[in-house]
Amino acid sequence: MNRLRRILLVSLVALSTSFVTPAWAIGFSLGKVFTMTNAADGNQILVFDHQPFQGLIQTDTVDTGGDGTGAGLGNQGGLVLSDDGHWLIGVNADSNSISVFLVRRRGIHLVDTVDSGGEMPISVTQHHHLVYVLNAGSDSIAGFTMAWNGKLTPLADSERELSGMGTGPAQIGFSPLGDMLVVTEKATNSITTFVLDDNGVPGSAVVNSSEGPTPFGFAFDRYGHLLVSEAAGGAENASSLSSYEMMEDGTLTPLASSVPTTETAACWVETSRNGRFAFTTNTGSSSISEFKSEPDGSLMLTNDDGVAATTGEGSSPIDLARSRNGRFLYALSASNGTILAYALIANRWLVPLPGVAGLPTTLNGMAAL
DSSP: OHHHHHHHHHHHHHHHHHSOOOGGGTTOOSOEEEEEOOOTTOOEEEEEEEETTTEEEEEEEEEOSSOOOSSOOOOSOSEEEOTTSSEEEEEETTTTEEEEEEEETTEEEEEEEEEOSSSSEEEEEEETTEEEEEETTTTEEEEEEEOTTSOEEEOTTOOEEOSSSSOOEEEEEEOTTSSEEEEEETTTTEEEEEEBOTTSOBOSOEEEEOSSSSEEEEEEOTTOOEEEEEOGGGOTTOOEEEEEEEOTTSOEEEEEEEEEOSSSOEEEEEEOTTSSEEEEEETTTTEEEEEEEOTTSOEEESSTTSOSEEOOTTOOOOOEEEOTTSSEEEEEEGGGTEEEEEEEETTTEEEEEEEEOOOOTTOEEEEEO
């Protein structure tokens, strides 16, 4: 069975990479991918169409109205799409601001750039009319309401401090129901949560100990479990993934504790469309690992060697993004200026497809339609 599967996957790769683009495929897009330059002399959003057999073709470059840092942010979620896919929201880490873009068929349009309510914003999240940003420089979060036209207004009494100073936060995200916020703190080995009231205003920080060192990125599976990657300080082949049940008071109950990836520096997490599989980019191993998530919260590595896909020599994969239809997975490697593309077969098997190279090495954040 394994041999048959390998033959099938190799055949799919050959089909996707060796044929000349047929006439019917010209101008037809499989979806869009967005990333940002994070350049210190002016942050920009790069827009790509995913073309059949051709890979990712850049179609637009739009200024954010702010500046990046020109260096890595140690984050996940620096660039996100709204629930409905109509709005793209990104951080300007060196300008202490966030920008909102209207997503159109032919490109994107900047509609707002506002102060982030803190210093060095690195991650942003959205749920319905609420937007929250994680400010790493001030170890704090701040909230906004989003109007029908994409304009952001600061949410009164929404600024909160994390567990302390120098927490090294990585990501902020809403729970599936939008009633709670989650923040990973790399330096304190903590996962901090905030319960939101009916107006979206957070309560006090609830600090939970991470099951493994250096909690980094996270996502939610189909059962509502919180899946958190653990980079283990970059120690060789020591990274892992843990799962938690979120309680109503913001406390986390561990369900699976530090299940090894067998790879190095698992940082970013993305789930399949059906929520049954989770993928981590292993920045120090140039690879992607895959886990199956069970209803009881247990996690099982689907490949004995921890490698569901390799990202190539010289790559250091960071961000992951899945297309809305669940058919494609994209991995960003800023170190060599590439975005890698994979067909996602049956929600779990990754088949390499043409991507794009020659991009700025300052890239940060990625989202996909």
